Amino acid sequence: MEVVAINQISPDQVILFAWSFVTINATLVYSWLIMALLVIGSLLVTRNLSTDRTLSRWQNLMEVIVAGIRSEIGDMVKEGVNTYFPFVGTLFLFILASNLFTFIPGYVAPTSSLTTTAALSIMVFFAVPMYGIAKQGVLEYLKEYFRPTFIFFPFHVMGEFSRTLALAVRLFGNLMSHEKVIAILLAVTPLFFPVVMQILGLLIGLIQAYIFAILTMVYIASATQSHEETEHKPK
Amino acid sequence: MHIDWFVFFSQIVNLLILMFLLKKFLFGRIVGAMDAREAKIAARFAEAERSQEEAETAAAACERKLQDLEARHEEMLNQARRDAEAYRERLLEKAREEVDFLKNRWSEALRSERENFLQELRQLAGNQIYAITRRVLKDLAGLDLEERIVDVLLTRWVALDEEERRRFLSEGAEGQQITVSCAYEIPADIQRRFQESIVPYLPEDVEVAYERSEDVLSGWELRADGHKIAWSIKDYIDSLEERFYGALQEAAQERKA
Numbered sequence: 001m002e003v004v005a006i007n008q009i010s011p012d013q014v015i016l017f018a019w020s021f022v023t024i025n026a027t028l029v030y031s032w033l034i035m036a037l038l039v040i041g042s043l044l045v046t047r048n049l050s051t052d053r054t055l056s057r058w059q060n061l062m063e064v065i066v067a068g069i070r071s072e073i074g075d076m077v078k079e080g081v082n083t084y085f086p087f088v089g090t091l092f093l094f095i096l097a098s099n100l101f102t103f104i105p106g107y108v109a110p111t112s113s114l115t116t117t118a119a120l121s122i123m124v125f126f127a128v129p130m131y132g133i134a135k136q137g138v139l140e141y142l143k144e145y146f147r148p149t150f151i152f153f154p155f156h157v158m159g160e161f162s163r164t165l166a167l168a169v170r171l172f173g174n175l176m177s178h179e180k181v182i183a184i185l186l187a188v189t190p191l192f193f194p195v196v197m198q199i200l201g202l203l204i205g206l207i208q209a210y211i212f213a214i215l216t217m218v219y220i221a222s223a224t225q226s227h228e229e230t231e232h233k234p235k
Numbered sequence: 236m237h238i239d240w241f242v243f244f245s246q247i248v249n250l251l252i253l254m255f256l257l258k259k260f261l262f263g264r265i266v267g268a269m270d271a272r273e274a275k276i277a278a279r280f281a282e283a284e285r286s287q288e289e290a291e292t293a294a295a296a297c298e299r300k301l302q303d304l305e306a307r308h309e310e311m312l313n314q315a316r317r318d319a320e321a322y323r324e325r326l327l328e329k330a331r332e333e334v335d336f337l338k339n340r341w342s343e344a345l346r347s348e349r350e351n352f353l354q355e356l357r358q359l360a361g362n363q364i365y366a367i368t369r370r371v372l373k374d375l376a377g378l379d380l381e382e383r384i385v386d387v388l389l390t391r392w393v394a395l396d397e398e399e400r401r402r403f404l405s406e407g408a409e410g411q412q413i414t415v416s417c418a419y420e421i422p423a424d425i426q427r428r429f430q431e432s433i434v435p436y437l438p439e440d441v442e443v444a445y446e447r448s449e450d451v452l453s454g455w456e457l458r459a460d461g462h463k464i465a466w467s468i469k470d471y472i473d474s475l476e477e478r479f480y481g482a483l484q485e486a487a488q489e490r491k492a
Contacts, residue, residue, distance in 0.1 A: 012237070012238075031249055038253065045261070046264035051272045052272070067269065085266075086257065090257050090258075119243050120250065122243075
């Protein structure tokens with residue numbers, strides 16, 4: 001079952017409904033599916049939470065994931081784990097879920113669309129200064145762009161844009177290329193190799209979700225703590 | 236490769252909604268459950284630590300009690316040993332005293348028995364010697380023992396000078412009595428002969444009385460106011476007794492050896 005044709009590079013091109021500027025394509029539909037899955041799954045898992053020593057498998061899994069994300073965030077920031085956790089956690093879970101279901105025939109990862117990854121990157125692009133300003137104040141945050149001297153301001157600005165672009169293109173490129181490789185392999189050697197590539201795809205999807213979340217956290221950490229670290233750096 | 240701006244903004248809104256829902260239905264609840272569990276575990280750890288401290292305190296108290304008990308036990312044992320030693324000493328002392336008492340009583344009884352025996356022996360020997368002497372004198376010399384004794388007494392009486400005789404009779408005293416004692420009944424003829432022989436030497440107011448006395452062992456005794464003239468076989472008996480006692484001791488020594 002082929003939703004996205006081999007010559008179509010993005011699920012954005014699979015338009016299901018269009019009216020005026022409103023366009024419902026495969027990217028959006030699969031994103032809603034993933035969202036619904038995550039929310040319903042969360043409701044089911046957290047319906048009967050146990051605070052004792054015995055707990056359900058799903059609760060155990062979710063606790064492992066949540067504790068892992070919190071631990072990773074905690075490694076980068078000294079305080080405010082709970083402030084960044086919902087944002088970073090949501091990005092991680094959405095990208096992870098989007099990537100992992102690629103082994104289901106007919107499913108197309110929303111993250112293989114540049115629109116989705118751009119949306120994710122733009123969110124990071126705006127979230128980083130928001131957290132930085134919330135933590136340090138506007139002036140202190142803006143001063144970071146002029147450190148160590150004002151000459152570095154354009155480079156800082158370019159860095160902001162380039163890393164946002166890099167975030168979007170890295171995720172999109174990996175997922176899209178993987179899907180195209182699978183499609184080509186299915187056409188060339190329909191047995192064995194596509195299965196191996198699917199397994200590899202699961203690993204790639206996991207790693208990309210991790211990278212996206214970690215980089216987001218690194219950017220947030222650098223925006224909220226760079227000045228403090230500079231001040232406390234031993235001479 | 237293009238970006239659909241409607242989808243782009245829709246995705247942003249989608250993600251914001253998803254973030255809100257996940258925060259509400261997943262992150263908050265899971266973190267709350269984990270925190271609650273952590274608090275429970277911390278409380279249990281605290282409880283366990285408290286219990287451990289209590290147990291350690293109780294163990295220390297038990298250890299102290301045990302040591303006290305052991306010390307008291309040791310003290311009681313020592314006290315019991317001392318009491319037993321003292322009781323043993325008392326028993327030994329008591330036994331020693333009883334042994335001494337029994338020994339003394341036995342010695343006393345033995346001595347008394349020996350004296351009784353010797354007394355009886357003396358009595359018996361005196362009587363026998365007296366009887367034998369009488370018979371020997373009668374058979375060999377045709378003499379009477381009592382008469383010979385009277386002769387001896389009279390000879391002694393006669394041999395006394397005036398001064399001694401007066402002293403014997405306690406001169407100046409009136410109504411005196413001379414008592415003649417004998418272990419046997421003095422025959423009347425002997426009494427008469429003695430009377431006839433002694434009266435000439437006596438003042439008129441002095442009476443002569445005769446009595447039988449066990450104290451005078453096989454002999455005669457002339458007694459007046461504390462003075463006496465006597466003959467008996469007592470000296471012979473004493474000599475015999477001494478020899479007899481010496482022979483007994485010698486036999487006892489030989490048996491002991």
